[in-house]
Amino acid sequence: MKTRHTLELADIKQIAAAAEAEALKNQWAVTVAIVDEGGHLLSLTRLDGAAPLSAHVATAKAHAAALGRRETKGFEDMINGGRTAFVTAPAIEGMLEGGVPIMKDGHCLGAVGVSGVKASEDAQVARAGIAALGL
Template sequence: MKTKPILELQDIKKIAAAAEAEAIANKWAVSISIVDDGGHLLWLQRLDGAAPLSAHIAPAKARTSALGQRETKIYEDMINNGRYAFLTAPIDGALEGGVPIVVDGVFVGAVGVSGVKSAEDVQIAKAGIAALGL
């Protein structure tokens, strides 16, 4: 049997606080979602002024990133580059803004952000993950 790291509540709170701080520092109204390696929701917060739809999109991005073990930008790029058949894949978050959390080469979850430009969503997600000091 192998032993693997898992996200604990204190990790989730660190990620969420750092992501929220990044969003607020830039005056970005977003929803922030954190999931475990199985795509199960561990955290969801919608900042003041964030569109209601962002609270649905952020978890979808996080779930897709966790289950695919990659940034969701890869899926969006595939579709934008003409691989339209990928639209039939059983995922609902193929938009940039989902970033996996990797600890010692092990995928332990992901952060999904929605509400601003895609690159800004990623910036917020990565700021949250950076708080873990990996």
């Protein structure tokens, strides 16, 4: 039997605060979603000015990153590269850049999804949140 790491409330708050700080530093109105390894929502923060739709998109990006154990940019690149059948993959949406898994020792603890600005900026905010954990 294995012992595994899991996100705790303090971790979630730390990720959310760091992601929010990165967004505010750049004056980006985004939504930040944090999910566990199964893609279940743990935290959702919609900053002032972020579009209501961004709450759905950020959550979907986080969910896809957690279930896929990879950045959602990889899904987007795969689809844009011609493997369009992948859009029919079951149980995942949000296959757009901006979802980043939280990995420790090769295991996925969850993911952060961000929506509201350019895709690369969404990913930047997600990575800043995860970096706060010092993994």
